[in-house]
Amino acid sequence: VKLPSTARTHRRARKISSASSTKSDHVIPEETRRLVDPATENIYEKKRLLGKGGFARVYEVVQINQPECQRLQPRSCAAKIIDKSRLVRPQQREKVEQEVELMQTVRGHRNIVSYYSSFEDESAICILLELCNKKSLAQYLRRKQYLVEQEVCNITRQIVEGLSHLHGKGIIHRDLKLGNILLTDDMTVKIGDFGLAAKMDAGKKKTICGTPNFIAPEVLQRQGHGPEADIWALGCLLYTLLVGKPPFETACLRDTYRCILKNNYRIPTTVSPEAADLVKSMLRQKPKSRPTLDEIKSHAFFTKHSSYLDTIEIAPSANEPGS
Numbered sequence: 220v221k222l223p224s225t226a227r228t229h230r231r232a233r234k235i236s237s238a239s240s241t242k243s244d245h246v247i248p249e250e251t252r253r254l255v256d257p258a259t260e261n262i263y264e265k266k267r268l269l270g271k272g273g274f275a276r277v278y279e280v281v282q283i284n285q286p287e288c289q290r291l292q293p294r295s296c297a298a299k300i301i302d303k304s305r306l307v308r309p310q311q312r313e314k315v316e317q318e319v320e321l322m323q324t325v326r327g328h329r330n331i332v333s334y335y336s337s338f339e340d341e342s343a344i345c346i347l348l349e350l351c352n353k354k355s356l357a358q359y360l361r362r363k364q365y366l367v368e369q370e371v372c373n374i375t376r377q378i379v380e381g382l383s384h385l386h387g388k389g390i391i392h393r394d395l396k397l398g399n400i401l402l403t404d405d406m407t408v409k410i411g412d413f414g415l416a417a418k419m420d421a422g423k424k425k426t427i428c429g430t431p432n433f434i435a436p437e438v439l440q441r442q443g444h445g446p447e448a449d450i451w452a453l454g455c456l457l458y459t460l461l462v463g464k465p466p467f468e469t470a471c472l473r474d475t476y477r478c479i480l481k482n483n484y485r486i487p488t489t490v491s492p493e494a495a496d497l498v499k500s501m502l503r504q505k506p507k508s509r510p511t512l513d514e515i516k517s518h519a520f521f522t523k524h525s526s527y528l529d530t531i532e533i534a535p536s537a538n539e540p541g542s
């Protein structure tokens with residue numbers, strides 16, 4: 220994927236942004252308040268900062284210059300902006316191009332953040348994505364403090380669906396964590412941030428990547444890792460949603476790595492036997508012993524909660540006669 224190069228855009232963006240002013244000026248300087256896609260000439264106005272990552276800032280943006288009938292994407296979307304000054308090495312730019320390419324490959328699934336388009340100006344690369352208004356699962360868990368098991372089940376099931384789609388397309392995510400799982404207004408769960416994702420056919424990966432707490436033992440040992448490393452991270456994610464903190468959390472990184480390599484973690488007794496069993500299977504040391512996504516989908520943790528949901532749907536409500 221080649222992102223269109225555009226000095227022209229930059230000039231245009233400057234000209235347009237000086238044309239008017241709104242009350243959001245005190246948050247985002249006028250100079251940087253608007254973005255222009257040179258290919259489509261679409262103009263986007265930044266509304267609010269949604270989050271910051273290792274390389275990018277993500278803003279809610281609204282397209283302001285095209286009639287509804289001509290629009291190929293929703294008017295409001297998320298703009299992931301990567302400052303070029305942060306891409307010092309050529310490989311870093313290649314990674315961004317690869318992120319865009321992989322997002323194009325996997326788009327169209329309900330549980331994956333949709334990719335719309337990308338463009339660049341002199342100072343930044345901009346990737347336009349589906350807006351997930353409720354931000355990330357990390358922020359959601361922080362707000363709610365703890366989740367009931369049924370909600371954990373509902374969230375995990377959707378992550379598993381998204382991950383099945385990714386793996387089916389031959390892509391490993393390699394950075395599954397709460398901050399990369401996004402939520403829409405109607406609580407649809409979406410896998411985002413493909414910055415570390417890779418194609419499986421490119422051979423077994425040996426580079427260390429991923430968030431320290433969710434890093435799989437085979438990744439740490441540089442044994443070469445495949446899609447099973449995503450299953451491990453999913454196990455860590457499920458544990459965190461159930462318990463409120465990651466399974467291998469310690470005061471220092473070295474101890475965390477030691478715990479990962481020794482498979483040293485404890486599941487509190489408050490966690491149901493079905494959920495505990497699923498976590499344990501996903502956190503098996505040997506990658507090949509971990510369950511496949513199909514096996515995970517039919518695990519008792521999910522069947523238990525889906526039958527419970529069926530029951531409450533057909534049961535009479537508490538104030539109806541005979542209940």
Ligand code: ADP
Pocket residue numbers: 269270271272273274275276277297299332348349350351352354355398399401411412413414
């Ligand atoms: P990086 O690749 O630099 O790590 P991310 O893609 O993880 O950046 O984005 C950083 C943060 O921005 C996320 O943790 C989340 O809070 C927010 N964010 C990212 N994408 C979206 C989106 N599509 N909708 C809403 N918020 C988003």
